Amino acid sequence: KNQVEQSPQSLIILEGKNCTLQCNYTVSPFSNLRWYKQDTGRGPVSLTIMTFSENTKSNGRYTATLDADTKQSSLHITASQLSDSASYICVLPSMDSNYQLIWGAGTKLIIKP
């Protein structure tokens, strides 16, 4: 069973619109939850890192929220730009290792002009 599930798998929106990406996880307990952005053909870039005690964290037009009770996180993108087209990945530390991370499959976001 996947420990990190992301939805939707893909999303197309018009430039300037807002969108929200979802992450459901079963990893427990956990020390932090991360969101990464991965452009096509590039390595992931960190957007936010939230500890379990944080409810929300912003990085420019990106705002991540965390509900530890329901084990859900969301990434909200405001006033989307063409450069936001990428995969957005939810990541949590593995329970089985001090060094391993569990990566979601990502949501592929396409921004259309």
Next chain:
Amino acid sequence: NAGVMQNPRHLVRRRGQEARLRCSPMKGHSHVYWYRQLPEEGLKFMVYLQKENIIDESGMPKERFSAEFPKEGPSILRIQQVVRGDSAAYFCASSLTARTTNEKLFFGSGTQLSVL
């Protein structure tokens, strides 16, 4: 300050050949992680190394795969006798300290390995 550098960006090998993937971490970083990514899938941890030491290789296949991070020079991921199933994007990441609660990983642009 250059980021994590990986080379080559693209590598084509025939079945049975060897593939060598190189990763130079960010300046000052002594912790290196290798990941593999198949199309439409999430990254899969392979191995975690510190200078001259393999700390965790639990994600790396026992046969044909090896990794090193020598005192001088880049980290090397070596795949012997490649098979078509080895075709994937291989990413390297580095961090300043060992992975802790808020440690950020910095990724290279990856090496796309294609096995013919």
